[in-house]
Amino acid sequence: xRKILVxxxxxxxxxxxxxxxxxxxxxxxxxxxxxPDVARESPAPLNENQTDEASIWLASxxxxxxxxxxxxxxxxxxxxxxxxxxxxxxxDVEEGRRGGRVALMRPFLEDWIRSYDRILFSRIDHSIPxxxxxxxxxxxxxxxxxxxxxxxxxxxxxxxxxxxxDREERLRYALGIIFESLASEP
Numbered sequence: 001x002r003k004i005l006v007x008x009x010x011x012x013x014x015x016x017x018x019x020x021x022x023x024x025x026x027x028x029x030x031x032x033x034x035x036p037d038v039a040r041e042s043p044a045p046l047n048e049n050q051t052d053e054a055s056i057w058l059a060s061x062x063x064x065x066x067x068x069x070x071x072x073x074x075x076x077x078x079x080x081x082x083x084x085x086x087x088x089x090x091x092d093v094e095e096g097r098r099g100g101r102v103a104l105m106r107p108f109l110e111d112w113i114r115s116y117d118r119i120l121f122s123r124i125d126h127s128i129p130x131x132x133x134x135x136x137x138x139x140x141x142x143x144x145x146x147x148x149x150x151x152x153x154x155x156x157x158x159x160x161x162x163x164x165x166d167r168e169e170r171l172r173y174a175l176g177i178i179f180e181s182l183a184s185e186p
Contacts, residue, residue, distance in 0.1 A: 001070060002181045003115060005079045006174075007154070008122035009147040010137075011130040013167065017122065018080045020171050025076060025178065033074040037081040038062050039135060047089060047137050055090040055102045059083060059109060066115075076178060083112050084119070088149035113153070118181050119160045120174050123147065 006014045006021075018034060025032045038061045039046055044054035062082055069077045087109060090102055102109075113119075124147050130138050137143070154160045161177050163170045 001074055001077055002117045002178065003066065003070075003077045003079065004178055004181070005082045005084070005116040005119045006122060007081060007084050007119060008150055008163075009124055009143045010135075011128060011143060012122040012124055012147075013128065013170070014122050015080050016167075017120075017163070017170060017174060018078050021174055021178070022078055024171065024175055030076055030182070031074045033069050033072055033077045035065055035069055035077060035079045038065065039081065039085075046135060048142070050089050052090075052100045052102050055086055056105070058086045059102075059105065062086065063112060075182060079116070082116065083109050084150055084153045087153045088146055113157055114159070116159060118177050119154060119157060120177065121150070121154065121160055121162045122170075123162060123165060125165045 004021075006018050008014060015037065022032045022034050038058055041061070042054060042058060044051060044057055046054060062079075066077070066079065066082070087106070124143060126140070130136055130140070130143060132138055161173075164173055
């Protein structure tokens with residue numbers, strides 16, 4: 001099974017891309033398992049109010065679901081967000097103080113990021129407005145800060161591929177990366 005992560009700042013088309021990828025892969029006979037974003041289930045505050053406890057909850061749920069998905073029959077696990085997103089959002093907490101339990105977990109979480117076979121990084125298209133909901137911070141400055149933080153989290157990870165902005169081009173590009181990954185599977 002290949003574990004593919006779609007990551008990046010919010011309102012960049014990640015969930016839309018995951019759905020398109022899933023449909024396209026299934027139509028080609030690929031067995032796909034989709035792991036949705038866990039943040040929408042969080043009992044704790046998120047974004048600017050994210051605490052150590054919230055980050056630990058998000059990371060533990062994300063990782064446990066990825067492990068469980070590994071036991072299911074599939075060729076591809078598509079993760080809509082993942083550990084890099086959690087660390088990018090957690091940096092608000094880390095910038096305010098030193099230490100904390102997430103800081104202790106950070107080496108493990110950074111190692112976990114390397115468990116994704118391919119990471120598809122979705123950049124902000126400023127022509128797409130922020131989709132308003134009960135979770136997203138409705139400011140462009142915060143969304144841009146999240147993109148920069150995600151870039152920092154992923155800076156030294158070799159499996160990261162930056163997605164094109166154009167929707168059709170990004171689907172073709174992402175499918176190419178996934179099929180190349182499947183072809184290289186031992």
